[in-house]
Amino acid sequence: MRAVDECEDGPREGKPSPEKRSQSAAGLCIIKAPIRSDVAARSQKLRNYRYLARRPTWLSYAVEERPPAPTLLVLGLQHAGLAIMFMIYPVVVAQELGLTSAETSGLLASSLLAIAIATLLQSRQPPMGSGELAVLIPTPVMLPAMIQAGSIGGVGLIASMTFILGLLESGLARILHRLRRLLPPEVCGVVVFMLGVSLASPALIRFTGGTLEPLHRTSVDHQHLAVAGATLATMVLVAIFGRGALKLFALVFGLLVGTGLCLLLGLFEPMASERLAAASILGLPSLALPTWKFELVLLPLFALMAIVNSVDNLGVLVSIQRLNDADWKRMHLRSASGGLQANAVGNMSAGALGGSAMGVSSAHVGLSFASGATSRVIALAAGILLLLAVFMPKVVTALALIPPPVIGAIMVYTSAYMMVSGMDLILSRMLSERRIFTVGLSILLGLSVVLLPGVYDNLPPWLAPLFRSELAVAALAAIGLNLLFRIGIAQQASLPVPMQVDAYEFAQSFLGRQGDIWGARREVIGRAAHAAAETLETLREHGLAEHEIELGARFDEFNLDVVFRWRGRPLETPAERPDFDAIMDDDQSFARLAGFLIRRYADRMTQRSEGESQRLTLHFEH
Incomplete structure (x- = not known):
């Protein structure tokens, strides 16, 4: 079984709707174009990009x-x-x-x-x-x-x-x-x-x-x-x-x-x-x-x-x-x-x-x-x-x-x-x-x-x-x-995660060290480390991994992939948030909630299952 899931970043705050005119105390002003009523309906395919851009609301x-x-x-x-x-x-x-x-x-x-x-x-x-x-x-x-x-x-x-x-x-x-x-x-x-x-x-x-001048400077x-x-x-x-x-x-x-x-x-x-x-x-x-x-x-x-x-x-x-x-x-x-x-x-x-x-x-x-x-x-x-x-x-x-x-x-x-x-x-x-x-x-x-x-x-x-x-x-x-x-810089690395180690400390240490070597952006490494720690905690707490989990990372100038390999059951990552009542009554629903949150951390997620061998990849745009 192989499932490929994609998710976007969380909601982004747009710039507040601008007024028609922004004026400074000195009297200097920038003329602002008036906001039209059909802003939300005007997302369109920009011909120069050849991709569908989401129009900023401001x-x-x-x-x-x-x-x-x-x-x-x-x-x-x-x-x-x-x-x-x-x-x-x-x-x-x-x-x-x-x-x-x-x-x-x-x-x-x-x-x-x-x-x-x-x-x-x-x-x-x-x-x-x-x-x-x-x-x-x-x-x-x-x-x-x-x-x-x-x-x-x-x-x-x-x-x-x-x-x-x-x-x-x-x-x-x-x-x-x-x-x-x-x-x-x-x-x-x-x-x-x-x-x-x-x-x-x-x-x-x-x-x-x-x-x-050669020996001195004039007054x-x-x-x-x-x-x-x-x-x-x-x-x-x-x-x-x-x-x-x-x-x-x-x-x-x-x-x-x-x-x-x-x-x-x-x-x-x-x-x-x-x-x-x-x-x-x-x-x-x-x-x-x-x-x-x-x-x-x-x-x-x-x-x-x-x-x-x-x-x-x-x-x-x-x-x-x-x-x-x-x-x-x-x-x-x-x-x-x-x-x-x-x-x-x-x-x-x-x-x-x-x-x-x-x-x-x-x-x-x-x-x-x-x-x-x-x-x-x-x-x-x-x-x-x-x-x-x-x-x-x-x-x-x-x-x-x-x-x-x-x-x-x-x-x-x-x-x-x-x-x-x-x-x-x-x-x-x-x-x-x-x-x-x-x-x-x-x-x-x-x-x-x-x-x-x-x-x-x-x-x-x-x-x-x-x-x-x-x-x-x-x-x-x-x-x-x-x-x-750049000679000798490996663009991928992996380590087994001991069962008793603190997930957050391990993820921060491993990804922080590799990000330092590869020169990754700080904010991307921070997001990836948080997502990795949450994933490790979820796999352990809900008994999805029977033995040690292997944590790996791959990097190039455009992408950072965090890879988890383990033997056991796959992690469910639903696209919709599980019902609140079900979460309170069912431990599996709580695990699905954790999977739902994990997929929201990454820009894209891929999960592959081959028998008891599981592989989960969290992809981050760089």
């Missing part, structure tokens, strides 16, 4: 639903406006490279046009688009690599390497299913942490207004430091103490405070007001198509950054998928691959136009949650509005004139956020000795670039640019050490 407009035109316009304006605020990152690159105001305006216009194209593509169904509300922004992930390329060959080299970045990302999107094993969370965490470290030096220089510009400190304090305070939608616009408030102080203290560049006044409200963009340059020595660095940027985008795309599916358990590869392809086309467009590298925005995921609308048509509206912004030279000029102290504060804010995000990723799984050394040695090797200047100067010329970047050294070390330390 959504006003799900991914395949079209809001009315006025609501669509307001929602699109919110997303387009937030994206324009992140045009600060190309300004960072321009100021680091010492570009003129005209060159900065050209970089911004090209970046805005490429972002509009990619956002429009994201609204399409796979394979060229995620079919989701995914908005693109210039990504801070690529800042160190872009600055390094620009310092070697100017905007022409940035453009060519950004185009190559897009080509590499397109190739990675086709082998998406293989990336997860190569880049587990601790490796991704090291990369994100070192991204923050690599931004720290230029961020602190701009924050303090000082300059770095700090106190006006510069005061403006940067006020800008950073504003962003931090809004992020910590802001309520609802206000938290999403921490960068905007910091930008406004810093710019206002610069106006009062006269820290804008000369002729800035004249340039802004001279720029027309509407007009053709000042695109400066680049003359491509190419440096073979930068290819390894940008190949590595293509992996890093793809992993970062995958994390955001998964967050978007979770908003649209109340029963989400794992990444839907077709939609994610389409999202990476759209991002790749955006980076190739940026390379052709002379713009900045881009990525999917996590801030816009928060905006979608706050507004209660994830319709992919909103991405279409936002993309069109961003396209229109390209033809507004005054907007582009204003972005190009953001003063250095404000840039420094935003860079410090970004650096700190990335370092903590990297730590969070590293600690998202249980750390064994293998993972501790993978993380620790990788970070130390990355810091060696900063702590031991010149240590890699004698490397071959084609390797030198890669080893001038602390980020690249740490990422290569983390990937290599992860592959090396």
Whole structure:
């Protein structure tokens, strides 16, 4: 006899029905799409996933639903406006490279046009688009690599390497299913942490207004430091103490405070007001198509950054998928691959136009949650509005004139956020000795670039640019050490359970140890250990197992199976809860109740009986 049973997780709490408008004390508001009365009846098969998704009850407009035109316009304006605020990152690159105001305006216009194209593509169904509300922004992930390329060959080299970045990302999107094993969370965490470290030096220089020289640093510009400190304090305070939608616009408030102080203290560049006044409200963009340059020595660095940027985008795309599916358990590869392809086309467009590298925005995921609308048509509206912004030279000029102290504060804010995000990723799984050394040695090797200047100067010329970047050294070390330390890790294990041992202590010890070795998620191991202990107790208390029970576990990156083998009677696991009166009168009914509860712990359950040999498998999605 063989029976296969499946069960879902227990009830999930949905977000409370949103009000039509959420307003902060400062008067900033997020327009929320109105809740319609037929929410429960609109679960539908999402064509881009090819699976039946359960629609979250708190959504006003799900991914395949079209809001009315006025609501669509307001929602699109919110997303387009937030994206324009992140045009600060190309300004960072321009100021680091010492570009003129005209060159900065050209970089911004090209970046805005490429972002509009990619956002429009994201609204399409796979394979060229995620079919989701995914908005693109210039990504801070690529800042160190872009600055390094620009310092070697100017905007022409940035453009060519950004185009190559897009080509590499397109190739990675086709082998998406293989990336997860190569880049587990601790490796991704090291990369994100070192991204923050690599931004720290230029961020602190701009924050303090000082300059770095080989043996000393000049005195700090106190006006510069005061403006940067006020800008950073504003962003931090809004992020910590802001309520609802206000938290999403921490960068905007910091930008406004810093710019206002610069106006009062006269820290804008000369002729800035004249340039802004001279720029027309509407007009053709000042695109400066680049003359491509190419440096073979930068290819390894940008190949590595293509992996890093793809992993970062995958994390955001998964967050978007979770908003649209109340029963989400794992990444839907077709939609994610389409999202990476759209991002790749955006980076190739940026390379052709002379713009900045881009990525999917996590801030816009928060905006979608706050507004209660994830319709992919909103991405279409936002993309069109961003396209229109390209033809507004005054907007582009204003972005190009953001003063250095404000840039420094935003860079410090970004650096700190990335370092903590990297730590969070590293600690998202249980750390064994293998993972501790993978993380620790990788970070130390990355810091060696900063702590031991010149240590890699004698490397071959084609390797030198890669080893001038602390980020690249740490990422290569983390990937290599992860592959090396995987040698000898068994992906399955089992132990007999002595009859007198405490079931809870044994299950926690066995699964905790194996989860530590395999690097499983803590919450999954916790669920599995609780279910295993309950199962062992039930088999013993109701005399179902005649001898010792064997407890085993199998693991891969996607699944954890807990397996019980014993000789005796099978465990009954009914789909319906036994009647209360029957439970009180009949011991077998009580055993069936225990079986009913056990099947609710797991995502899926399989039971096989062959004579007196029993096998029960509890499956957990990972």
